[in-house]
Amino acid sequence: MRSARTRRLLFCLFSLLWLVLSGLSASRDIPYEWTDVERIAVVGDLHGDYRNFVKILKGTGLVDRDLHWAAGDVHLVQTGDVMDRGPEARRIFDLLRRLEEEAEAAGGKVHVLLGNHEEMNLTGVVFSTMAEAVTLDQFISFLPDDYRKQQEDALAEKILKLRSRGRSFRPKDVIDDFWKSLRKTRAAQSKYVIHLNDEYGDWLRRLNVAIKINDVVFVHGGISEKYSRWGLREINDRYRLEIADYWHAYRRSQPPRIVQPSIIYRGDSPLWYRELATVPEEDLEDELNATLSNLGAKTMIIAHTPKLVKTATEMQRFGGRVWIVDTGISEAYGGPAAALIIENGYFNVWGLENEDRTDSDTSRSSLFRPGIGHFRPVPGAR
Numbered sequence: 001m002r003s004a005r006t007r008r009l010l011f012c013l014f015s016l017l018w019l020v021l022s023g024l025s026a027s028r029d030i031p032y033e034w035t036d037v038e039r040i041a042v043v044g045d046l047h048g049d050y051r052n053f054v055k056i057l058k059g060t061g062l063v064d065r066d067l068h069w070a071a072g073d074v075h076l077v078q079t080g081d082v083m084d085r086g087p088e089a090r091r092i093f094d095l096l097r098r099l100e101e102e103a104e105a106a107g108g109k110v111h112v113l114l115g116n117h118e119e120m121n122l123t124g125v126v127f128s129t130m131a132e133a134v135t136l137d138q139f140i141s142f143l144p145d146d147y148r149k150q151q152e153d154a155l156a157e158k159i160l161k162l163r164s165r166g167r168s169f170r171p172k173d174v175i176d177d178f179w180k181s182l183r184k185t186r187a188a189q190s191k192y193v194i195h196l197n198d199e200y201g202d203w204l205r206r207l208n209v210a211i212k213i214n215d216v217v218f219v220h221g222g223i224s225e226k227y228s229r230w231g232l233r234e235i236n237d238r239y240r241l242e243i244a245d246y247w248h249a250y251r252r253s254q255p256p257r258i259v260q261p262s263i264i265y266r267g268d269s270p271l272w273y274r275e276l277a278t279v280p281e282e283d284l285e286d287e288l289n290a291t292l293s294n295l296g297a298k299t300m301i302i303a304h305t306p307k308l309v310k311t312a313t314e315m316q317r318f319g320g321r322v323w324i325v326d327t328g329i330s331e332a333y334g335g336p337a338a339a340l341i342i343e344n345g346y347f348n349v350w351g352l353e354n355e356d357r358t359d360s361d362t363s364r365s366s367l368f369r370p371g372i373g374h375f376r377p378v379p380g381a382r
Contacts, residue, residue, distance in 0.1 A: 032232050033212045034075065034109070040213055042077045042323075042340040044303040045115065047330035048086020048138055052337040053095070056329070060339050060350050067095065069102035075213060076103065079303040079325060080115025080220035080271070084126070085332040087137030093200055114207045114239070115220040116271040116304065119264065122204060123246040124193040127183075134192075136179045143188070144195045151182060197247060205247070209239045209270050216342065217297045221304040222276040222322075224268050225287045228294035235270060239263050276322050277305035288318055301325055301340065308335035312349040315340070323347065 041060050046053050057063040064070040078096060083089040100110040117133070120126035126134055140148060155178045162169055182188045210219040210232050217223065217232075227235055242256075242264040249256040263269045275284060292298060303326035309315050315324050328335020338351030 030206060030208065030236070032208050032210070032236050035214060037073075037075050037213050038344055039071075039074045040077060040216070040342040041071075041074060042079065042218065042301055042325050042342070044079050044325035044327060044329060044338075045081035045306070046078070046086070046089075046092055047081055047084055047117075047332055048089045048092070048135065049330040049332070050086075050088035050091045050095070052329050052331070053092055055337050056339045056351060059337075060341065063099070069099055069106055069108065071103070071106070071108055073107040074103075075109040075111065077111045077211070077213070077218045077301070078113065079218060079301070080113045081117045081303065081326075082112075082115070083121050083138065084117045084130075084133040085135065086330045087135050088141075089138050090141040093203075097203065111211055111213075111218070112207050113211070113218065113220055114204065114209055114243075114271060118204055118207075119243065119271055121193070121196060122201060122243060124189060124250055125265070127189045131183065134183065136176060136183070139183050139192060140179060142192050142196045142199075144191055147188075147191050147195075151178075151188075154178075193250060197251075201247065205240060205243055208236050210235050212295065212297060214345070215296070215298040217292075217295050217300045219270045219300065219302060221269070221271050222273040222302045223270050223291055223295065223300065224273055224275065225291045225294070226268065227263075227270055227273075228291040232295065235263070239270075272304070274305050276300065276302055276317065277307070277324050281318055285318065288321065292321065299323065306333055306335065308333065309338075309352065310336075311352060312347070315349060320347065327351075 041062055043053070043056055054063075054067065057067070058065070062069070062071045062074065062076055076099070082092050082096070096110060096112050100112070103110045117126070120129060121134070143151070155175065158178065159171060159174060162174065210217060210223060212218070212232060223235075230238070242258055242261045245256045245258045245261075246264060266272065276288065288300075292300065299321050301323050303324065305324060306326050306328045307314065307324050308328045309324075315327070316322070317324070323340055325338075325340050327338045329337050336351050338349055341348045341350055
């Protein structure tokens with residue numbers, strides 16, 4: 001008995017060691033910090049709203065009319081939560097992946113960060129916590145083609161039977177009820193999660209949780225003082241290790257090998273932390289000072305907590321040292337399709353009072369410099 005327990009323990013230890021070493025090896029070449037970047041565009045939670053994302057990309061001059069990268073060496077940061085609440089997450093992912101390659105070729109960058117909704121979908125937890133957030137369109141789009149076709153055939157047969165019996169019904173109601181019922185089944189949920197991981201998992205699990213460009217940190221939820229002591233490399237490496245462990249556990253239908261995760265699904269982790277957006281500033285001032293100091297940063301850009309703003313000032317906290325870019329872009333929230341523009345250290349917002357302006361018009365804007373406390377024009381800003 002003792003020998004069997006010892007073998008199981010050794011197997012678990014060797015498995016965990018393999019997971020750690022393979023995770024560290026895989027993430028060693030993934031950068032998380034850039035310097036000397038003149039212009040950055042930041043887009044918050046999209047929640048499946050492809051149309052508004054395209055509106056932002058075109059309005060800020062990041063892409064041309066055919067949706068190809070047109071911004072040269074500009075860096076675009078999308079802060080996560082592409083998934084859920086809206087219908088077209090998959091279409092947004094496909095666009096972002098293509099723009100990553102085009103921006104790289106032009107000397108720019110597209111940085112897609114992980115959000116808590118990507119975390120929940122990659123590990124299937126979304127179905128036990130907020131299944132309704134997975135819209136029917138999103139659910140169907142991530143099902144395997146052959147499985148989806150089988151279900152569509154079954155649905156068509158059901159509608160034919162109803163018609164043959166002379167039943168009065170609204171086709172849309174029958175269709176929606178069919179997919180809602182399927183979304184509740186473990187078999188369909190498993191097909192969804194496995195196909196999502198097969199198609200996008202390798203890409204998503206390599207994404208960063210937090211990055212720094214110049215002296216600005218970008219993250220989905222926020223970084224507390226506790227995690228700031230880790231540093232960005234450890235935050236990203238540890239997260240990749242744990243999300244990979246949870247995915248392997250899901251695929252094996254076994255518990256994760258990491259019994260007590262230190263970052264994934266923790267309420268104070270960088271994907272879930274809300275205090276920088278919600279706690280009174282005077283109560284968090286000292287912690288923010290320590291956090292930024294630990295990260296070697298002057299400003300932190302966060303999302304995750306929707307704030308339907310009308311002015312750039314409403315996006316700021318702590319004198320502009322924290323900016324909230326989740327403006328409720330998705331139609332599910334009804335907020336403005338806005339983007340934060342950082343140019344040579346000055347901050348401006350596209351999309352609040354200038355939806356019809358093009359990127360070339362931003363030279364007439366006033367820009368905000370964190371720490372100065374007021375807006376002023378930037379000489380030569382384009």
